[in-house]
Every structure is written in structure tokens, then in C-alpha cells.
Amino acid sequence: MPATTPNSELREFFCALHPTRTSSPSSVSSGSTLALDEDEIQSIFDLDKESYDFESQLPQSIREMLDDMLDEPDPYDTRFGKELNPQAAPFIPSADLSKPSRAPLPSIIRARVLAESVRPSFPALPKPTPTPSWIAIFRSGSTALPTNSTILAERATELAHSNYWHATALAELAQHFCWKASAADSDVIRETMAPFAWQVYRALWDAFSQDTALSFVWHLRESLLGTFKGCWSASDSAKAISYHFTPSEEYVASANWLAAFIGSLFTFDLIHVQHIKWCLSILVHELSSLEHITAISTLIEHAGPELWCYPGGVTDPSPRVTVEPSLEMIHLFLTSFVPKTLNLGNGSSVLARTVTAGTSERDLKVQKIIDLLGYWCTELEE
Known part of the structure; x- marks a missing residue:
């Protein structure tokens, strides 16, 4: 028998995989030519394993990397040698053999499991509130000159149709x-705010309906009067200007600008006389500092003489409107206002200012109000 060479073994291997034996019809029908017994199958795999050089088929770089990995010493053997790991946890057999303990997952598998698991949901930050489209139009109108009614009307119309x-x-x-209108650091022209509000009221009426325009005025009054109450009524607000709450100069200035805006809106009939009376009653009732007198003066000055051209007598139920300021209304106001100021010392300021001795800041402020009312109602000077 000739010696077996690697080439002949390889040839026999492929011949075994693809037999070329001639088969008789009887053997074909029985399927014997396509079937191999177990010994033949085993010999094929043994022959393949012994004769095929897998390593030679790998790239040189891969073989070098595998050699380095196999030649690298085991870190466990380097550290502990043939000794047992002294840090290993002791093995304690479990008494409950019905529930075998679960083998820990390798670290790489645990990482994959955690990565594929559902992550806990955290509350997302609220989305920033989008800037309304009318803000830019509002700024353009509020920075126009108060006497330029054409520009104010155009901006008000644009604003009405923008939303x-x-x-x-x-x-x-x-x-x-x-x-x-009231912010101390506002970038608007304050004298423009009242006429611009009136133009917006008219534009909403024309663009939508009377109900829409009146709804705007209602919200405007609610916002203004509610803020005014919060700034000046210490009986209702802990942040009201008083000696219990030390406000900043900016806070006091803002409260005064608010009073000025309310008074100016009265001249456009967006604030009614009962609203001005309500504001004055709060200021007189809470009067405890020079800042209250300043706010009263500001409100009266911006509301103008028309404020006093309404019936003020409590015994006169008729809804008549006087052409000139009513002396009766002015007397009713001064009767409640002046006595409150007499209880106020000069230099009494919630801003902790000290007035120079010899001056009469309180008297000067009160006299300014009386002179203004006397200018509107000549009967008061008689």
C-alpha cells in the first residue's frame, strides 16, 4: 500500500464529501449512495481537523496579536500563584436546594443588559414659553411719541390682527x-402708554367685536387695581409700602408710576371715577408716610380736573355731571385727607430718609395738592 501524503489525504477528504461511486438503480432507489454511516462521518471530521492548517490562513497581524495574548501571564497567577484567593467570599451551602442560586453575569453581559433595559424617566425641564407675536409690535407702539396718534393707531391695528x-x-x-407702564426700568415712553392702550381698545373693537374690546379693558382694570392694592394696602398685602415692609427706591418708584398710569387711563375713560375714588380711599386710609402723600398727588395730577366734575354729595342721588369741578367733592376729599397728614411728622419716610431740620416736606407736599385743586376750582380759594 503506497504511503499517504497530505495531498492524497485532502483528495480523499473531498472525495468523501462528494462521492462519485457508480450506483445501481436499486441502490439509488434505496438512497444508499447519499447516506454515510457514522464511522465515515467521524473519519471526515478527524481527517479535516488533523490535516487543515487554520493558523496559516489567518493574517500575520492577527497571529501576532493572538501570540501576544497567549504569551501574556495570567494576572491571577502573578498575584496569588498557586494559592487560593484570600479575598474570596467563603462558600456557604444553601439549605434550600429547590432554588439554585443564580450565577452572576459577566461584567460585559451585565453592561449590555443594563444598556438594553428601560432607563428611568426623569422629569424634563419645562419648555420655554414662546414669545407672543405681538411683543415686537407692542414695543414699537409703546416707544412712539404720545402725540403721534397716527402711528399709535397703526401699531394698535397691527397688534389687534397679530393674534x-x-x-x-x-x-x-x-x-x-x-x-x-409701572416698571422702574421700563424702556417705554410712559406718557404713551395710556393713549396706546386706548388705541388698542379701539382696534380690538374694530377687528373683532365690542365684547373683545371690553374684555381687554376689564382685564386691564383688574390687573392695575389688583397691583395697586398689593402695593399700597398694608391691610391686605404684606408687600404693601409701610413701615412693616422696607421697600426699595425702585419699588416705591414703580408704585408711583402705577398710580400715574391709572390716573392717565381715567382721561381716556378706560378707568372710571369710582376706580379713582377707590384708589384714593386706600391711600388716605393707609397714609403713614411721605410716600403716600406723593402717590395721592401723582394720582390726582394725572387724573386731571375731570375727576372732580362728578357728583360727590352723599345726599345727592342724581347722576348729574358738573361742567366745573365740584367744590363739594373736593371738600369731602380734603376733610378726610388733611387730618391724616397732621398726624404725620415731617421726614416720615418708609425709605428711612431723614429730612433736614427746619424744612417742612410734609407741608409742602400737602400744599401742592391743595394748590392744584384750587387751580381747578376757584371757589376753593375763597
Whole structure:
């Protein structure tokens, strides 16, 4: 028998995989030519394993990397040698053999399991509130000159058509008027705010309906009067200007600008006389500092003489409107206002200012109010 060479073994291997024996019809029908017994199958795999050089088929770089990995010493053997790991946890057999302990997952598998698991959901930060489209138009109108009624009307019309004015949007617009007109660091022309509000009222009426325009005015009044009460009524607000709450100069200035805006809106009939009386009653009732007298003077000055051209007598129920300021109304106001100021010492300021001795700041402020009322009502000087 000739010696077996590697080439002949390889040839026999492929011949075994693809037999070329001639088969008789009987053997084909029985399927014996396609079937191999177990010994033949085993010999094929043994022959393949012994004769095929897998390593020679790998790239040189891969073989070198595998050699380095196999030649590298085991870190466990380097550290502990043939000794047992002294840090290993002791093995304690479990008494409950019905529930075999679960083998820990390898670290790489644990990492994959955690990565594929559902991550806990954390509350996301709220989305920033988008800036309304009318803000830029509002700024353009509020920085125009108060005497330029054409520009104010154009900006008001643009603003009215820039949004669908549902109740929430109207409330935001009204609050923006309140904030911009009273903020100490506002970038608007304050004298423009009242005529601009009136133009917006008219534009909403023309663009939408009377109800929309009146809803804007209602929200404007609610915002203004509610803020005024919070600034000046110590009986209702802990942040009201008083000696119990030390406000900043900016806070006091903002409260005074608010009073000025309310008075100016009265001249455009967006604030009614009962609203001005309500504000004056709060200031007189809470009067405890020079800042209260200043706010009263500001409110009266911006409301103008028309404030006193309404019936003021408590015994006169007729709704008549006087052409000239009513002396009766002025007397009713001074009767409640002047006695409150007499209880106030000169230099009594919530800003902790000290007035130079010999001056009469309180008297000067009170006299300014009386002179203004006397200028509007000549009968008062008689």
C-alpha cells in the first residue's frame, strides 16, 4: 500500500464529501449512495481537523496579536500563584436546594443588559414659553411719541390682527401694559402708554367685536387695581409700602408710576371715577408716610380736573355731571385727607430718609395738592 501524503489525504477528504461511486438503480432507489454511516462521518471530521492548517490562513497581524495574548501571564497567577484567593467570599451551602442560586453575569453581559433595559424617566425641564407675536409690535407702539396718534393707531391695528385674542391672551396683554407702564426700568415712553392702550381698545373693537374690546379693558382694570392694592394696602398685602415692609427706591418708584398710569387711563375713560375714588380711599386710609402723600398727588395730577366734575354729595342721588369741578367733592376729599397728614411728622419716610431740620416736606407736599385743586376750582380759594 503506497504511503499517504497530505495531498492524497485532502483528495480523499473531498472525495468523501462528494462521492462519485457508480450506483445501481436499486441502490439509488434505496438512497444508499447519499447516506454515510457514522464511522465515515467521524473519519471526515478527524481527517479535516488533523490535516487543515487554520493558523496559516489567518493574517500575520492577527497571529501576532493572538501570540501576544497567549504569551501574556495570567494576572491571577502573578498575584496569588498557586494559592487560593484570600479575598474570596467563603462558600456557604444553601439549605434550600429547590432554588439554585443564580450565577452572576459577566461584567460585559451585565453592561449590555443594563444598556438594553428601560432607563428611568426623569422629569424634563419645562419648555420655554414662546414669545407672543405681538411683543415686537407692542414695543414699537409703546416707544412712539404720545402725540403721534397716527402711528399709535397703526401699531394698535397691527397688534389687534397679530393674534387670536381669547381671554387668556387678553389677560396677558393687559398685564404687559401694567408691567411696562409701572416698571422702574421700563424702556417705554410712559406718557404713551395710556393713549396706546386706548388705541388698542379701539382696534380690538374694530377687528373683532365690542365684547373683545371690553374684555381687554376689564382685564386691564383688574390687573392695575389688583397691583395697586398689593402695593399700597398694608391691610391686605404684606408687600404693601409701610413701615412693616422696607421697600426699595425702585419699588416705591414703580408704585408711583402705577398710580400715574391709572390716573392717565381715567382721561381716556378706560378707568372710571369710582376706580379713582377707590384708589384714593386706600391711600388716605393707609397714609403713614411721605410716600403716600406723593402717590395721592401723582394720582390726582394725572387724573386731571375731570375727576372732580362728578357728583360727590352723599345726599345727592342724581347722576348729574358738573361742567366745573365740584367744590363739594373736593371738600369731602380734603376733610378726610388733611387730618391724616397732621398726624404725620415731617421726614416720615418708609425709605428711612431723614429730612433736614427746619424744612417742612410734609407741608409742602400737602400744599401742592391743595394748590392744584384750587387751580381747578376757584371757589376753593375763597
